[in-house]
Amino acid sequence: MAALSPAPGGLVGQAPVAAERRRDRPRIRLAVRIVAGAAILAATALVVGLGPFVRGIAAISPPSVLAALVLAAIATAAAAWRWRVVATGYGLTLSRREAFAAYYRSQFLNAVLPAGVLGDVHRAWAHGRGQARVGVAARAVVAERLLGQVVQIVLTLAVLLPLGLGSSLVPLAWSAGAIAVLVAVVAASAALLPRPRRILRRECALLRPVLARPAALSAIVLASAVVVASHVALFVVACLTVGLPLDGGIPAVGLIVLAASAIPVNVGGWGPREAVAGAAFALVGLGASAGVSASTAFGVLALLGVAPGAVVLFLARRRRP
Incomplete structure (x- = not known):
């Protein structure tokens, strides 16, 4: 008796379902990040x-x-400079x-917008569309943001670890060190997987000519340092605005709060930032209440600071045929 073969219609029907699931994954991840950020804020x-x-x-x-x-x-001028250096390398x-x-527009x-990264997605799409290289432009934006975060983490550790020795910032220093170790372990574990390893090798090969040039590398580090310094200065302004005394430890706490702002589980930047600010100020x-007040003022001031981006967005829409 001949073996019965499966009906081809079943396989044909499964293909659209699998494709639809793949298309839904980004939306599901976005929804999870928004819900998680809202839950942290509510907590x-x-x-x-x-x-x-x-x-x-x-x-x-x-x-x-x-x-x-x-x-x-x-901060915007410095970040735009960093982006130009990386984009040129691509x-x-x-x-x-x-x-x-x-x-300005992306910020x-x-x-x-929720999740805190949709502006970067639009920035990559708008830049790449004009040169018919959306994929390359997207990778340049990801690399630019990643390099900025690497510099931010290094600066945070460089400031916190020495300050934490023999001062009231010891808990923050230990927390920052533990977080850095955790991030390093997660990144190393991910790099051991075949697909992430291939992606990492490809991107490193593309970035090597940029990072190998001392002028380009110096520009990326300097621009990132200016961005971090500007954001820390704004956090100090927020602390003064809510009536906190200007203490030498405030900028160091600001670095921790800025690191929390980069966690991609938020609602327009809100969520982990306020939770970490409360915990850091309590430490x-x-x-904790003072930390949440300062973080709230910082969030509002940060939003008002990038309000010129709304003008850029409006003018771009008016020029569009």
């Missing part, structure tokens, strides 16, 4: 109450908004004016 509010959030918003003043606009402009063309305007979109004896 923080349950612990400290709504008062610290209200105080942080109510403390915003015209001088603090002006400082936010100036510091955001400096063989893309990017003018100073285009990079500055596009980075605004990151701030007002150094300033109180």
